[in-house]
Amino acid sequence: MYRVGVIGDRDSVMGFRALGLVVLVAETREEISAAVQEALRQDCAVLFITEHAAVLVPDELEALRLRKLPAVVPIPSTRGTLGLGMEQVKETVKKAVGVDILGFDRAPEGKETDR
Amino acid sequence: MAEIRVNPTRMELLRLKRRLVVARRGHKLLKDKRDELMKRFLDVVRENRTRREAMERQLAAAHRGFVLARATMRPEAVESALMMGSAPLMLGLDTLNVMSVEVPVFLPEPQDAARSDVPPYGLASTSGELDGAILALRGAFEGMLSLAAAEKAAQLLADEIERTRRRVNSLEYILIPSLVETIHSITAKLEENERGARTRLMKVKDRLVERAVAERAERERLAGNA
Numbered sequence: 001m002y003r004v005g006v007i008g009d010r011d012s013v014m015g016f017r018a019l020g021l022v023v024l025v026a027e028t029r030e031e032i033s034a035a036v037q038e039a040l041r042q043d044c045a046v047l048f049i050t051e052h053a054a055v056l057v058p059d060e061l062e063a064l065r066l067r068k069l070p071a072v073v074p075i076p077s078t079r080g081t082l083g084l085g086m087e088q089v090k091e092t093v094k095k096a097v098g099v100d101i102l103g104f105d106r107a108p109e110g111k112e113t114d115r
Numbered sequence: 116m117a118e119i120r121v122n123p124t125r126m127e128l129l130r131l132k133r134r135l136v137v138a139r140r141g142h143k144l145l146k147d148k149r150d151e152l153m154k155r156f157l158d159v160v161r162e163n164r165t166r167r168e169a170m171e172r173q174l175a176a177a178h179r180g181f182v183l184a185r186a187t188m189r190p191e192a193v194e195s196a197l198m199m200g201s202a203p204l205m206l207g208l209d210t211l212n213v214m215s216v217e218v219p220v221f222l223p224e225p226q227d228a229a230r231s232d233v234p235p236y237g238l239a240s241t242s243g244e245l246d247g248a249i250l251a252l253r254g255a256f257e258g259m260l261s262l263a264a265a266e267k268a269a270q271l272l273a274d275e276i277e278r279t280r281r282r283v284n285s286l287e288y289i290l291i292p293s294l295v296e297t298i299h300s301i302t303a304k305l306e307e308n309e310r311g312a313r314t315r316l317m318k319v320k321d322r323l324v325e326r327a328v329a330e331r332a333e334r335e336r337l338a339g340n341a
Contacts, residue, residue, distance in 0.1 A: 001205045001206065001207065001224075002205070002206040002207075002208055002221075003203060003204070003205065003206060004204055004206055004260070011181070012178070014181075014193075014194070014197045015177065015181050015197065015248060015249060015252045016252065016256075017197045017198070018197055018249045018252070019204060019249075019252065019253060019256055020202050020203045020204035021204055022203075045206050045208055045219070045221060046206065046221060046260065046263040048259060048263075065270055066270070066271075066274055068217060068219060068267075068271070069208075069219060071219065071221075071263040071264065071266060071267035073259065073262060073263045073266055075170070075171075075174055075259065076171050076174055076175060076178075077178075078178045078181075078182070080175070081171055081175075085167055085171070086164075086167060088266075089160065089163055089164055089167060089266070089269070092160065092163075092269050092270055092273045093160055093273070095273045095274070095276075095277055096153070096156050096160075096272065096273035096276040096277065097153070098280075
């Protein structure tokens, strides 16, 4: 059995306590990377992290990206979204397709891509 | 293109030809795999995008709800109400096989309906806004969980696509051309050897004929003298 973790500033993540998630309040770089380790230790299969926190520890999150677990998902904080989550989706497309087709949802079906 | 260094023998040639057949078949298969992966990937990533948009909207609404709750209650009361926490949410995990890529599927343990509707805090010291905010957050959370699965699936598929593409390209642009070139050069060398052998035979024959002619001339000369 796995748990679900949330990392971010107090106001953004406290509400998740009521849902029974593992809530880790962290704001500085060190706190956040400690929180990520703690979440891994507690067997979190899904780790939500506010975008404002995610930008501070890009390397650690990148390392988790290729692992099967956990799924790290950036979420908007109370201060709104930085567009990081969408950016990451575009990065994924770029990696797979080879070009940054910005309007990737309009890409023609079964488009032949060699690179 | 670098050709493979091997002895230019007929045996090598046969071996290389067989390797070329295998390489071509592998190339075709991998190319098909890449195309199919790409098709699946585009579906997943499209879903990923719409789910993320929906989730960001829902979560923003839930955040607004909490702001409202903090406005109607003392902040410490909100804190302490939330501090109560609730029964830990457990997550089951299943995997789905998409083109031999293992993709996780998250299954939240069903919490019994009665408990999930009742907030984990006392109702006396809290406001209705807090209940509403938590309800909104619960709604957003379902979307967040399915987004997590879709996002992970997209990332893992992208990774596999990249790997497959590298393999296809290395077969197409490195291995197959170098095999073709090596086969060509061995064929050329064998033919060259054959031509060399033939000319050598012809030369030998010429010399033999020359010698025979000279011998006969010598015999005739001796016979004439006698």
